Amino acid sequence: MRGLQLPLSQTQRIRLQRAFEKLQSLSSKANSDASVTVADTIPVNYEDAFLKGHGTTDLNGELVATVCGVVERINKLVYVRGLRARYKPEVGDIVVGRVVEVAQKRWRLEINFSQDAILMLSSMNMPDGIQRRRTALDELNMRGIFEENDVVCAEVRNFQHDGSLQLQARSQKYGKLEKGQLLIIDPYLVKKSKSHFHHLEQFGIDLILGRNGFIWVGEHVETRDGMVVDQANSSEQSMVLEEKNQTHTPLEMRQNICRIANAVRVLSTLGFSMDADLIMETVELSSSLKIDIHDMIGSEFHVLVAEREAERRSLMGKRRR
Amino acid sequence: MSKTEYVSPEGLRLDGRRPMEMRQLRAEIGTVAKANGSAVFEMGNTKVIAAVYGPREFSCWFVVDDECNSVFQVQNRSQQLNDQALAVNGDITCHPPDHGGVHFDSSNASFSGTRSACINAATLALADAGIPMRDIVTSCSAGYLNSTPLLDLNYIEDSAGGPDVTVGILPKLDKVTLLQMEAKLPVDIFENVMGLAVEGCKAVANYIKEMLWKDEDDALLKQALALSMNIPGSDSSVGDAEMSEATNDQELAMGMSCYLFVVLTYLEFLCHMDGLHNCGSHVGLKFYYLAKSYQSSITKELNMLALQMFMLNGSIDQSEESDVSKVLGDQSFMPSIISSELTQM
Numbered sequence: 063m064r065g066l067q068l069p070l071s072q073t074q075r076i077r078l079q080r081a082f083e084k085l086q087s088l089s090s091k092a093n094s095d096a097s098v099t100v101a102d103t104i105p106v107n108y109e110d111a112f113l114k115g116h117g118t119t120d121l122n123g124e125l126v127a128t129v130c131g132v133v134e135r136i137n138k139l140v141y142v143r144g145l146r147a148r149y150k151p152e153v154g155d156i157v158v159g160r161v162v163e164v165a166q167k168r169w170r171l172e173i174n175f176s177q178d179a180i181l182m183l184s185s186m187n188m189p190d191g192i193q194r195r196r197t198a199l200d201e202l203n204m205r206g207i208f209e210e211n212d213v214v215c216a217e218v219r220n221f222q223h224d225g226s227l228q229l230q231a232r233s234q235k236y237g238k239l240e241k242g243q244l245l246i247i248d249p250y251l252v253k254k255s256k257s258h259f260h261h262l263e264q265f266g267i268d269l270i271l272g273r274n275g276f277i278w279v280g281e282h283v284e285t286r287d288g289m290v291v292d293q294a295n296s297s298e299q300s301m302v303l304e305e306k307n308q309t310h311t312p313l314e315m316r317q318n319i320c321r322i323a324n325a326v327r328v329l330s331t332l333g334f335s336m337d338a339d340l341i342m343e344t345v346e347l348s349s350s351l352k353i354d355i356h357d358m359i360g361s362e363f364h365v366l367v368a369e370r371e372a373e374r375r376s377l378m379g380k381r382r383r
Numbered sequence: 384m385s386k387t388e389y390v391s392p393e394g395l396r397l398d399g400r401r402p403m404e405m406r407q408l409r410a411e412i413g414t415v416a417k418a419n420g421s422a423v424f425e426m427g428n429t430k431v432i433a434a435v436y437g438p439r440e441f442s443c444w445f446v447v448d449d450e451c452n453s454v455f456q457v458q459n460r461s462q463q464l465n466d467q468a469l470a471v472n473g474d475i476t477c478h479p480p481d482h483g484g485v486h487f488d489s490s491n492a493s494f495s496g497t498r499s500a501c502i503n504a505a506t507l508a509l510a511d512a513g514i515p516m517r518d519i520v521t522s523c524s525a526g527y528l529n530s531t532p533l534l535d536l537n538y539i540e541d542s543a544g545g546p547d548v549t550v551g552i553l554p555k556l557d558k559v560t561l562l563q564m565e566a567k568l569p570v571d572i573f574e575n576v577m578g579l580a581v582e583g584c585k586a587v588a589n590y591i592k593e594m595l596w597k598d599e600d601d602a603l604l605k606q607a608l609a610l611s612m613n614i615p616g617s618d619s620s621v622g623d624a625e626m627s628e629a630t631n632d633q634e635l636a637m638g639m640s641c642y643l644f645v646v647l648t649y650l651e652f653l654c655h656m657d658g659l660h661n662c663g664s665h666v667g668l669k670f671y672y673l674a675k676s677y678q679s680s681i682t683k684e685l686n687m688l689a690l691q692m693f694m695l696n697g698s699i700d701q702s703e704e705s706d707v708s709k710v711l712g713d714q715s716f717m718p719s720i721i722s723s724e725l726t727q728m
Contacts, residue, residue: 085608097603099595100510101518101555119517121556128515130599145602147513148419251609335609 068361081368088375098127115141149174149249149274155218156258158272161208169208174274185230213239241311242280243323247330249275260338265318271336279323324358328367389528405535408590412511412598420512424504429496433504435512499524502551522551523583525576532576534583550580554588
């Protein structure tokens with residue numbers, strides 16, 4: 063079962079159930095009429111022209127679903143949106159990925175898509191910040207930028223003609239992520255929003271909500287301003303040294319990272335969609351109740367978060383009305 | 384054959400079932416947390432866990448010659464390991480472990496019922512992973528003991544050594560994807576037994592559909608919960624990217640190749656299970672899935688597998704179809720039925 067795998071006591075179970083019932087009553091009704099499973103016929107008006115989209119196929123003149131999901135219709139297009147499929151990139155999405163291969167002039171990144179994403183050397187900002195042609199030397203030094211298993215943040219650039227996915231990292235906010243935790247959750251929990259980068263100032267932590275369900279919680283890094291090119295250039299050497307000195311992350315910072323990461327874990331187990339406010343609220347809830355970091359992923363805290371969320375949504379619903 | 388009565392005078396079988404009765408079915412979707420799709424399927428005491436990892440990058444240019452890049456394992460946990468299970472145990476062929484595949488974990492990979500359960504579990508797991516399929520594949524076996532056709536043999540009945548027919552069908556398309564029997568039967572009886580097995584498949588199909596529906600409702604509910612957040616307008620954002628429509632052929636092709644790969648793996652598994660390579664009287668019909676860009680790498684696969692065309696994408700054009708028929712023509716053991724089937728498609 064996909065249900066919660068939590069050891070709950072009787073009272074906790076009832077409380078959780080109640081919270082979820084409340085949430086369900088508040089949430090927009092799931093339109094299950096439109097849902098189909100594999101090989102179900104999708105009703106369409108055959109006299110009108112229609113376009114078959116993803117997840118559909120033509121079978122003996124009938125339109126048939128090839129995946130489980132919900133039928134969506136936009137003008138003439140009919141397609142099936144899979145509910146549990148892997149991440150489907152959209153141009154402009156901010157994603158977090160892991161380097162799986164350093165190839166010629168490009169890195170290959172695992173981003174929970176059905177193929178690896180490609181980050182070209184030419185669509186990267188060079189560490190020195192100068193816009194110039196990439197030389198053979200740059201190519202040789204690629205491992206100096208990202209290595210295998212590095213966690214990288216980038217933006218979806220486009221789909222190539224051959225179907226491969228290209229990323230770009232043309233800004234200082236993208237790039238290698240260090241000193242933190244990578245969490246992997248269901249992609250549908252991360253909604254598109256104005257900002258996927260969050261700097262949680264009171265903790266000094268960066269939170270990156272990748273649209274592919276990869277969430278990064280790490281120590282805050284000052285983004286070097288791209289305009290100050292010369293300065294960056296000259297300070298590069300010293301920065302390398304600095305980095306070496308700063309391999310040590312203070313304990314408090316680590317604890318903060320863990321606390322936030324655990325908040326994300328709790329929300330993902332409960333199936334609430336992620337946004338920075340909700341994560342922060344959860345973190346505050348845990349610290350105000352003086353719940354230990356490792357107790358955060360226990361049943362009691364899950365129940366508390368669910369109850370609180372139900373309350374919050376009901377308040378919000380009232381306000382909207 | 385021993386003198387045991389497999390069907391009592393009252394018409395009951397050893398485990399109390401009627402001849403046309405199936406064992407209890409039970410399925411659960413999404414049991415392996417880390418897999419992209421997974422399912423447990425139980426038929427009576429046979430329990431199979433299938434997990435699909437992928438679709439992932441399918442880098443066929445790494446493939447050397449006739450190696451199919453699959454990793455495939457059946458781990459046999461039970462005490463009774465038999466030869467077949469041993470043959471399947473461990474990596475069957477090959478190669479880079481990072482392309483996804485179906486992993487089966489069966490507690491007693493010993494008899495034909497397991498095969499059916501494996502196929503059913505794989506169907507559920509593939510559907511769960513969101514891999515496009517033209518239809519679900521369901522399977523069921525039937526046997527013939529004490530001059531009675533019996534549906535869904537249990538272990539004791541299977542080890543009686545009578546003929547047993549395992550059938551896999553595509554319920555919607557009404558086509559047979561797997562048909563095997565390792566004994567001789569008169570044609571009229573065979574037809575009876577096979578008909579019975581097909582009925583069983585249909586029953587399984589109904590059950591699987593039901594499970595998929597239920598699972599989907601759960602998913603919908605869960606997503607509705609996640610959706611109704613403080614951003615009221617955000618619900619609609621989900622659909623936007625999909626506007627790109629099926630123009631994105633390559634993506635689909637990529638998906639297909641992964642699927643193909645998954646299917647091939649489990650076909651291979653079936654072959655090894657049955658000892659297809661040394662079983663002459665075997666009628667093995669397997670389905671096969673064509674992804675245009677990877678055709679060349681598949682060709683070798685074809686030589687090994689009896690196959691039936693199973694194309695998802697209607698857009699595959701004439702030239703490729705003829706290529707495939709050429710390949711099919713090469714197969715001496717290929718019954719003519721399949722080729723006729725192919726031309727229909």
